[in-house]
Amino acid sequence: MKIHVKGRTDVGSKRKNNEDAFIVLPDREVASVADGMGGAAAGEVASRIFVDTVNEFFLHLAPRSEEEVKAAVSEAFTQGNARIIHEARANPEYQGMGCTAELIGFFEDRYVVGHVGDSRTYLFRDDELRQITKDHSLVQHQLDQGLISKEDARNHAMKNVVLRALGIDPALSLDIVRGRALADDMFLLCSDGLSDMLPDTEIGAILSRGVSLDEKVDMLIDGALAAGGRDNVTVVLCQAFE
Numbered sequence: 426m427k428i429h430v431k432g433r434t435d436v437g438s439k440r441k442n443n444e445d446a447f448i449v450l451p452d453r454e455v456a457s458v459a460d461g462m463g464g465a466a467a468g469e470v471a472s473r474i475f476v477d478t479v480n481e482f483f484l485h486l487a488p489r490s491e492e493e494v495k496a497a498v499s500e501a502f503t504q505g506n507a508r509i510i511h512e513a514r515a516n517p518e519y520q521g522m523g524c525t526a527e528l529i530g531f532f533e534d535r536y537v538v539g540h541v542g543d544s545r546t547y548l549f550r551d552d553e554l555r556q557i558t559k560d561h562s563l564v565q566h567q568l569d570q571g572l573i574s575k576e577d578a579r580n581h582a583m584k585n586v587v588l589r590a591l592g593i594d595p596a597l598s599l600d601i602v603r604g605r606a607l608a609d610d611m612f613l614l615c616s617d618g619l620s621d622m623l624p625d626t627e628i629g630a631i632l633s634r635g636v637s638l639d640e641k642v643d644m645l646i647d648g649a650l651a652a653g654g655r656d657n658v659t660v661v662l663c664q665a666f667e
Contacts (some may be wrong), residue, residue, distance in 0.1 A: 426488075426534045426606055428454040432661035435646050437618060438654030443506040444468035445616045445659040448476040453485045453524045454531040456661045458545050460616040461547045462590065464520030465522060471509045471524040471592050478505040479528055493529040495601060498539040502591065502599050509592035521621065523592030527558070529663060531606060538602040538612075544603070545620050547628070549611040554629035557602050561589035585617070606665040615645075618658030622649035638662050 430451045436443040444461030446469075459475040461468025477572045482501040505526070513519045525542020538546050540558040548557050563586040589598055606612075611632055619628070623645070631644045644649050649658040 426531070426608070426667060427663050428531050428606075429452070429638055429664045430456050430661065431642050432456065432458075432656065432659070433646055434641050434659040435650065435654075437657050438650055441495060442469060442658055443657045444472055445618065445657040446476045447614075447659050447661055448471035449661060450480055450483055453483045453486060454663075455479070455529065457662055458527065458544055458614040458616055458659050458661050459524045459526040459591075460542070460618075460657070460659070461524045461589070463519070465521065465591075467513075467519045467522030468524065470512065470519055471522040472526075474508050474512060475505040475524055475526050475591060478508060483530065484590035485542065488530075488532050491532045491603070492536040494532045494535075494537045495603065498528050498530055498537050498601065499599060502526070502539050502541065502597060506591045506597040507595065510595060513592060523590040525561075525587060525590050525616075529612055529614060531663075531665075534606050534642065534665075536604055536606045536612065540600040540602065541597065542587050543585070544614070544616050547613040547615075547625075548604075549613065549632045550607065550609075552629070552633050554613075554625050557604075557627070558600060561600075561616060562587050566661040594633070608665055608667045610665045612663040612665075613645075614663075615663040616657060616659040618654075619645060619649050621656065621662055622652040622654065622658070632662075638664055
């Protein structure tokens with residue numbers, strides 16, 4: 426199995442700076458998206474620290490097993506978290522900064538996703554879009570408790586309150602999702618600037634279009650901007666092929 430990877434980020438229509446960051450390493454079949462938080466330039470610093478850490482861990486990695494990919498994903502999160510915390514402690518103007526993050530790596534026909542926060546990873550297979558990560562957010566917690574409906578969640582006043590993020594706690598709690606990648610599978614990694622603007626049905630409709638991966642990335646971002654572009658929006662698409 427081979428992986429084709431494309432990505433793009435946009436500041437959006439309302440923000441003055443872009444606190445999202447992403448990295449694609451096609452030769453290593455690795456991609457990551459991070460969404461900064463903390464105000465001023467601090468969120469931008471946190472997200473950049475994380476993707477730089479991913480680059481460091483995977484640029485020269487030649488994994489020999491799925492377990493080695495999983496270990497590298499976990500270590501990138503651990504080290505990224507520690508570096509963000511260290512930078513915040515060393516620079517008072519960065520106090521409180523952090524980021525949410527998605528990281529996917531492949532080995533042969535297997536994938537490993539690391540996930541913290543309310544950025545998302547989706548799997549598009551057989552014309553069906555499925556979110557394979559669960560948001561670490563107050564709204565998701567309320568959904569799980571049956572306190573609100575999905576319709577309520579979409580426009581909830583506290584939808585951006587995250588319960589987990591890098592840079593907050595030295596003992597980071599990380600979700601790992603693993604599975605088999607099939608030919609023509611598409612994996613979408615995105616910041617909430619996409620998922621807050623476009624419903625899953627519209628995202629799936631764009632991914633089903635018979636256009637290039639680059640064009641699908643552009644269509645997703647353009648769709649988020651057309652819907653209001655209230656936040657930075659970042660999209661990475663990974664497509665499996667034989």
